[in-house]
Amino acid sequence: MRIGYYPGCSLEGSSKEYNDSLFAVAEKCGVTLEVIKDWSCCGASAAHNLNHDLALALPARTLALAEKQGLEEIVVPCAACYSRIAGTKNEISRNVAVKAKIEGFIDLKLSADVRILTVFEFLQKYIFPTVDQHIVNKLNQKAACYYGCLYTRPKEIAAVEQIENPMEMDEVIAKAGATPIEWAFKTECCGAGLSVSRTDIVAKLSGKIIEDAADRGAESIVVACPMCHMNLDMRRPEIKKQLKKDINIPVLFITQALGLSMGIPADKLGLNKHYVPTDKVVNCIVKMEA
Amino acid sequence: MHESTHHHADTLKSHVEEATGVILSHCYQCGKCTAGCPLNEEMDIMPNQILRILQAEMPGYEDKVLSSLSIWLCLACDTCYSRCPQEVLLSKVMDYLRQESIRQNKVNPQAKDILKFHQAFLNSVKMNGKLHEVGLTIDYKLRTLNLMQDVMLAPSMAAKGKLAVFPHKVQNTKEIAKIFKRVSEGSHE
Numbered sequence: 001m002r003i004g005y006y007p008g009c010s011l012e013g014s015s016k017e018y019n020d021s022l023f024a025v026a027e028k029c030g031v032t033l034e035v036i037k038d039w040s041c042c043g044a045s046a047a048h049n050l051n052h053d054l055a056l057a058l059p060a061r062t063l064a065l066a067e068k069q070g071l072e073e074i075v076v077p078c079a080a081c082y083s084r085i086a087g088t089k090n091e092i093s094r095n096v097a098v099k100a101k102i103e104g105f106i107d108l109k110l111s112a113d114v115r116i117l118t119v120f121e122f123l124q125k126y127i128f129p130t131v132d133q134h135i136v137n138k139l140n141q142k143a144a145c146y147y148g149c150l151y152t153r154p155k156e157i158a159a160v161e162q163i164e165n166p167m168e169m170d171e172v173i174a175k176a177g178a179t180p181i182e183w184a185f186k187t188e189c190c191g192a193g194l195s196v197s198r199t200d201i202v203a204k205l206s207g208k209i210i211e212d213a214a215d216r217g218a219e220s221i222v223v224a225c226p227m228c229h230m231n232l233d234m235r236r237p238e239i240k241k242q243l244k245k246d247i248n249i250p251v252l253f254i255t256q257a258l259g260l261s262m263g264i265p266a267d268k269l270g271l272n273k274h275y276v277p278t279d280k281v282v283n284c285i286v287k288m289e290a
Numbered sequence: 291m292h293e294s295t296h297h298h299a300d301t302l303k304s305h306v307e308e309a310t311g312v313i314l315s316h317c318y319q320c321g322k323c324t325a326g327c328p329l330n331e332e333m334d335i336m337p338n339q340i341l342r343i344l345q346a347e348m349p350g351y352e353d354k355v356l357s358s359l360s361i362w363l364c365l366a367c368d369t370c371y372s373r374c375p376q377e378v379l380l381s382k383v384m385d386y387l388r389q390e391s392i393r394q395n396k397v398n399p400q401a402k403d404i405l406k407f408h409q410a411f412l413n414s415v416k417m418n419g420k421l422h423e424v425g426l427t428i429d430y431k432l433r434t435l436n437l438m439q440d441v442m443l444a445p446s447m448a449a450k451g452k453l454a455v456f457p458h459k460v461q462n463t464k465e466i467a468k469i470f471k472r473v474s475e476g477s478h479e
Contacts, residue, residue, distance in 0.1 A: 009421035014452045038461050040419040046411035048366065049388055052309075053473045058415070061469065105472045153368035154379070163372055189328045189367040196430060196440070197407040201363070205328055234443070273450040 003126065004071035004114070005033035006062060008081035008226075009041050014234075015078075015226035017270025021255035022077055022119070024264050028134050031126045036066045036074065042084040045193035056098070057105040059088035064108035073115040075122045077255075079150035079225035080192075086116050086157040118151060118159040119224050119254060120168040127258075131175065136263040138177030141284040143257070144218035144249075145169040145180050146209060148228045152187045163187070172254055173222055176261035177288075183216045185209045190231040203238040206231045210239055214247045220281050221251045229253060233275050250278040260285060302352040302390070303344050309386045316376040317341045323370030323380055333360040334398075337370055337380055340387075356391040362401035406433040416470045419460030424453055 011019035026033055043058035062085065066074050076082040092099045093112045103110055117125065147166050151159045160166035164187065170180035188209060191202030210232060213221050223229050232239075233251040240246055251274065259269045260282070271278040307314060323337040324330055335343070335358045343351050355361070364384040371379050391397050397405055410429040414422050431437050447453045460466060 009423070009458075012420070012458050013423045013454050014447070016451060040460050040466055041415040041421050043415065044411065044421070045366065046408040046415075048385055049408045050392065050412060051389065051473060052385060053476070054412070054470065057469050057473055105469055107468070107472075149365070149367040149369070153372045154381075155372055189365055189369070191328075192365050192367070193407075194363075194365065194404065196427075197404045198363075199439075201329070201332060273452060275446070 004074035005035045006076045008078040010226035017273045018253045021259045021269040029130045042081045059085040060102045061106045064110045075117045077119040083150040134262045137261045137285045140286045141219040143178040144213040144221045185212045203242040207239045207242045224254045250276045310382040322373045326369045329363045335360045356396040359398045361387045362404045418457040419466040422457035
């Protein structure tokens with residue numbers, strides 16, 4: 001089975017460690033990913049804020065290229081890209097007139113039947129069957145799995161079974177030997193695309209998330225979205241100012257957490273690229289007995 | 291989505307219904323959208339009120355909605371939609387109102403930076419086919435003149451290998467420029 005891969009812009013830039021840790025985990029399990037040739041940006045929040053047609057045309061181009069490459073399935077690890085691409089597929093496949101219009105814009109034919117996998121679905125389907133033989137460490141810590149908006153809403157493209165209390169990431173984290181906690185902010189919004197233009201709002205929203213995780217004893221927060229990561233990690237100074245509290249819980253990508261349990265070195269997983277130091281996470285880890 | 295069967299008068303309300311497929315009268319003002327909205331503390335008009343204003347069509351309602359700050363603060367997190375007993379897709383209404391507020395030049399002054407960020411973002415995609423974060427940051431700073439904002443992040447991001455100085459590009463950037471052009475002309479040969 002060929003597995004297509006859409007990294008998205010963040011994974012080539014500010015969230016490179018998400019990309020690197022995903023590849024490290026896949027490599028360990030002998031799974032190969034095939035990048036969609038000449039993929040382009042999904043348009044993110046900017047496109048759907050400013051131009052509905054553009055918000056459909058940009059992801060549609062990538063879907064058409066995946067089809068041209070003969071890919072029946074693509075993995076989209078960024079939550080925002082997933083949301084835009086799955087949303088576009090949903091809208092195009094339900095409305096023939098919209099499909100024809102968008103095909104005209106991109107000058108490419110589309111059948112829009114490519115399966116789109118989130119990172120959880122990818123891990124479940126391709127990594128879980130062989131992962132047990134590669135797990136050598138227990139993360140041995142309480143982890144707050146943070147899903148945010150884009151995996152859980154809108155319901156037409158939700159990548160989780162229970163939209164108010166998703167468990168998909170919790171299952172991955174339990175495999176890695178961490179204890180997922182129950183908490184109230186699993187699916188609240190971090191402020192996403194206002195990170196630059198209204199940092200004050202992001203500090204408020206992300207602050208509530210960090211504070212609840214801390215109150216419930218989380219030793220790490222685990223995410224699967226570059227925007228969530230940026231807001232919870234890189235914006236920590238603004239969050240601390242907003243909370244008037246010094247909360248230093250590190251934020252890991254789900255693939256970094258799983259990679260640590262597989263004994264992949266921390267620097268290969270890009271843990272050194274974070275703002276909030278991750279030593280505490282690494283120090284909790286215990287070797288599994290043979 | 292529901293296809294509206296109403297006949298369409300030339301009003302903002304009917305344009306919203308036509309463009310989004312949302313039937314505004316489905317909202318019975320329970321207020322769940324506002325109760326769950328993460329931005330409700332910051333908004334000038336609450337989400338359920340946006341719908342009420344559109345339903346009631348009191349004189350001058352168009353400007354009230356189109357020049358509100360709320361439509362720009364909406365993050366499209368869809369918490370409202372997932373809890374709405376009537377399944378009103380409010381985020382799609384918000385998307386439409388933003389686009390209309392630009393067309394009619396009624397963007398709330400306090401929302402100018404938010405709009406400029408989106409514009410700088412799309413400009414970067416238009417030029418490269420992919421977002422170039424460094425280019426976006428510089429473009430945004432020039433548009434807003436918030437020159438010093440986040441300046442302290444640059445050296446640490448560079449040290450962590452999070453900054454690509456040169457943009458990653460698609461093979462043929464003209465192809466992307468063409469998509470932008472066709473979309474803006476709203477037509478295709």
